[in-house]
Amino acid sequence: MEVNTEPFINPLVDADMTQDSVVQRLLDRVKKEERHINQFSPSIYMAPRTLRDTSPTSFNPQVVSIGPLHREDEKVQAFEVRKTSYLIDLMRRAKSPQEEILKLCVEKVYTSMEKIKACYVWTKAYGDAEIADMMIMDACFILEFLLKVSISKARSEGILQSNVIFYDLVLLENQIPFFILDEIFQCTVLEFSPNVSLLELIYPVLSYVNIFKEHVKINNISVNNTYHILSLLHQCYKPPDNIKKGHRKSTIPSAVNLDRAGVNFKPNKDPTWFMGMEVKLYMFPCFIGSWSKPTLRIPVLEIYDFTEIVLRNLIAYEQSGQTHSYVTSYAIAMDMLVDTQEDVAKLELYWWISFTSKYCDAYWPKNIANMKRTYFSSPWNIIALVAGIILFAVTVVQTIFTIKST
Known part of the structure; x- marks a missing residue:
């Protein structure tokens, strides 16, 4: 009769030992990461x-x-x-x-x-x-x-x-x-x-x-x-301390719908906050007393060659979670305000947008000339360009939901 000399291994005990070791490894990993986070969080990284x-x-x-x-x-x-x-x-x-x-x-x-x-x-x-x-x-x-x-x-x-x-x-x-x-x-x-x-x-x-x-x-x-x-x-671009920082979710009607409701649009001159939007009521006399005309004052955004680059990098930085999402909130608000080219056209009538000619290095003039012929050849092309820059906020919204879901 042949005798089995191999040691007996209880599969249940072995499974328990394996599970315990996995738990321990995970705990060690969590503790190590916690120490790292408490010491210093990365602030320079590839964009999402x-x-x-x-x-x-x-x-x-x-x-x-x-x-x-x-x-x-x-x-x-x-x-x-x-x-x-x-x-x-x-x-x-x-x-x-x-x-x-x-x-x-x-x-x-x-x-x-x-x-x-x-x-x-x-x-x-x-x-x-x-x-x-x-x-x-x-x-x-x-x-x-x-x-x-x-x-x-x-x-x-x-x-x-x-x-x-x-x-x-x-x-x-x-x-x-x-x-x-x-x-x-x-x-x-x-x-x-x-x-x-x-x-x-x-x-x-x-x-x-x-x-x-x-x-x-x-x-x-x-x-x-x-x-x-x-x-x-x-x-x-952060708001001053005297401005209340809330997390209220609200919906802004489009520029066309606001205009139909009787809202005027004007640039926000000398604002308390760069990206602050405010509604002011102006009283006008009439034969039965007075009536109010609401005016939405909007920050004056300068559109030039690198506006989109600066916006994208500021928003990508905000995705780290180490700072407040001031610029992201502004982009989302503008996305709600500008939904179609008609919205951009409506704002363009009231909202002063500065097109500044800021050139790039020596090997870019040809590319910029092409861009000008493509995007600045007519008022409608200019409007389309502005809409494209502002509407990139849609990508921002998608990024926020993607990050929150992971």
């Missing part, structure tokens, strides 16, 4: 796919790569070698020896290395030395570029290319952490210009890419709550 797929070029830098996410893009390689010249120019401004300044910059970056890594959703692995080199080089480029702008020397780089760089600096996927930019600023610019603030230095960028007629203000911006330059622009 539902937004990116509809317009990939809205998130890709055209001239200069900042940070790791687009560092290997073919389009920005030509400018990578030029960053060194900006670093040299910045060091030449300082009184201290270059070696001392660079050593201090490296120390600052290495001290914050883990915090820097936590700011990104990485698409490729980089070593600490590569990250340090990247952060210092990109921060020095930004600071020197801003200094050149502030003293009217950016024209030496060419007006067209400089204009595009402004927009590259506010792309969600093209950022370095603001605290690192501030650290390098303190090590370099403050060393030779102690009375300059970083916010004042960045202001020309915020002003240039501003999508509304009203001038941006930085008086109430907190650097401590700023993740990067796009985050800084987003803060410029």
